[in-house]
Amino acid sequence: MKKVFSFLLGLVGITSFATAQTQKAVADKIVGVVGDRIILYSDIKNAIADAARQGNPVPADAECQILEQALVSKLLMLQAEKDSLPVSDEEIEAELDQRIRYFINAYGSQQQLETIAGKTIYQIKDDARESVRENKLAQAMQRKIVESVRITPTEAKAYFDRIPKDSLPFFETEVEIGQIAVFPKASxxxxxxxxxxxxxxxxxxxxxxxxxxxxxxxxxxxxxxxxxxxxxxxxxxxxxxxxxxxxxxxxxxxxxxxxxxxxxxxxxxxxxxxxxxxxxxxxxxxxVPPVTDAELAAGRSKLDSVRAKLIAGTLDFSTAAGRYSEDEAAKFSGPFITSKTTGSTYLTIDELDKDVVAQLDKLKLGEYSQPINFADERGKKGVRILYLKSRTEPHRMNMRDDYNKIATAALEEKKMQVLDKWMSNRISTHYIMVDPTIGNCQQLEKWKGAAKLATN
Structure with missing residues (x-):
């Protein structure tokens, strides 16, 4: 299954209220059925319209992709109901609230959103609640199917060996760099x-x-x-x-x-x-009360003593960060700086702020910087120690330098294979209908085949 547009499944049913006001010319009809659950053509068209409006690329076979994912979602959801997988009302309400806030930000205000939708916030949530519940159930079922899937070093190497040598990606220099930060209080x-x-x-x-x-x-x-x-x-x-x-x-x-x-x-x-x-x-x-040089000097003195313990080996970096760092992000993601786009701790130079980049040339692997002044994204003044854990040189993907990335990609492929096999075994156990007029969709052939069997 292709991953393009996968994020749209969660939006079908909640985004349609926004586009419905401007897409009235779209004649609605049922384009897919799994069991007793239907998929409407308007949901597919509205999802595509929303993606385009948000600046996402829309492939030529977008209708096919979204319909396939909707069929998959319905099948997973029906099995989740059969297995009595738990999805609480609190989870559903939290998801609805999060999505409503997303669209309020996108359209500028609650009033503007309600004007576009022609409904109140409460009506929008009521209309989308069942769709969100189904999506939560589908996600829970997918997690259950692949939760025991693991990858071995042999499988990771086999995955790597299948990549054509002239297609191996090129990686720029990447670093893993951690920080212990303190934010002195103003007088x-x-x-x-x-x-x-x-x-x-x-x-x-x-x-x-x-x-x-x-x-x-x-x-x-x-x-x-x-x-x-x-x-x-x-x-x-x-x-x-x-x-x-x-x-x-x-x-x-x-x-x-x-x-x-x-x-x-x-x-x-x-x-x-x-x-x-x-x-x-x-x-x-x-x-924000301004922090003066005197408070910053006190912060540097505090981190000087922490650095001395790190160098002496009486304290490891992770323990020191947990004990002394006042960085809010570190409480959730750990002491290493993470990519805003991937969440990875392996960062290219252009993902680091200029003050961190300026320190890189001064640090060898395993070294700790002197305490240095800095300002966070909100402009809050603080002091931090940087720790350079690893650094790679520019290179083509290889097993030695990129094993973790290769193993992660191999694991995702294996999970998709397990999920595909599970679906192939389950499709024939449900009534399936796929509208034959929805394009020339190669990925829908197995669903259309199941639909033919269901009518015989």
């Missing part, structure tokens, strides 16, 4: 200064001297919302938001401004714009 005097400033902003808005939007655009230190007047769409159950921020926001009435609150990002005032249950639109102004 109490500077914290008090920032708090007083925020209280003054609140007073100006309440006295109608200026607007919250104008103050946010002028003074907020949140680059993600500054240009929008500090506005965000938030959800009470979303764990990516700071708990203190959420708690303060959902205590507010519409139009009300919070007192100054502290989060892990700094100090805020929040204005409630609109609220619907666990969803809300808020505006905020963020101010």
């Amino acid at each position: 109490r005097d500077l914290e008090k200064y920032v708090i007083d400033e925020l209280n003054n902003y609140k007073k100006q808005v309440e006295m109608r001297i200026t607007s919250f939007d104008q103050l946010a655009k002028q003074y907020s230190e949140d680059p993600g919302s500054k240009d929008r007047g500090g506005q965000y769409q938030i959800n009470r159950t979303e764990k990516t938001w700071d708990p203190a921020f959420l708690s303060a926001a959902f205590r507010l009435k519409e139009g009300e401004i919070s007192p100054v609150i502290k989060s892990k990002f700094g100090y805020h005032i929040i204005q409630m714009v609109q609220r619907n249950g666990d969803d809300a639109i808020v505006k905020h102004i963020l101010r």
Whole structure:
């Protein structure tokens, strides 16, 4: 099975509300059936339209690919129901909320989304709930089928040997680099200064001297919302938001401004714009108390002692990072910097920030940098130690340097083979219908064959 468009399966049924308003000319019909579950032509066309609008490439056989994946999804889902695989209402609601937030961001606001859909958020979620449940069941069944699949070194080598030598990919230099970062706190005097400033902003808005939007655009230190007047769409159950921020926001009435609150990002005032249950639109102004050279020097001194223990061998890097690092990302992904696109810890030079690149020439394998000042993506000042774990030279793919990549690719291929075999054995046990007018789809022949058997 091809992987192109695989992400669209999860969107079929929830994206169609957006395109349905502009795709009314599409005549709807049933193009596939698995058991008692149907696949509509409008779902396929809407998924393609959404992909095109989002800038994704649309292959010539897009209809075939999406229909095949929809058939696969229905088959997996029916088996999951038969096996009573658990999918909780909480999982479904969380998925619906996440997708709604995605489309709100894509269309600019909740109001714009509802206007395009011609439905309220609650109606959109109701329409998509069964589709999301089916998709969750299909994913659970797929995991169950391949969970025991493993790959051996012999299989990895056999996979590598099948790749034509003139098709082996070329890899640029890649490094594995970890960091232990600390973020010194500003002085109490500077914290008090920032708090007083925020209280003054609140007073100006309440006295109608200026607007919250104008103050946010002028003074907020949140680059993600500054240009929008500090506005965000938030959800009470979303764990990516700071708990203190959420708690303060959902205590507010519409139009009300919070007192100054502290989060892990700094100090805020929040204005409630609109609220619907666990969803809300808020505006905020963020101010971050500046860290001075004195606080940074104290941070360097702290990491000097950590570095000394690392060099002496009395402390290993992973333990030191777990004990001393204040890097939020490290709590979830570990102390090594990861690629934003692949999630891998093996990074090319262009995936590193310029300050890290500047240190690479000074480090040999296994060495630790001196404590150095830096600023994170939000501009927050800190101090860090860098650790160079590995470095590869530019090269063609080979078993010595790229075993992990080869083994991962071989494992994915083996999983797909196991899944294909499972489906081939199950297709004949269900009623199948595939519309013969849907293009010249080679990948649908086995499904059409099963459909013929079902009618005989």
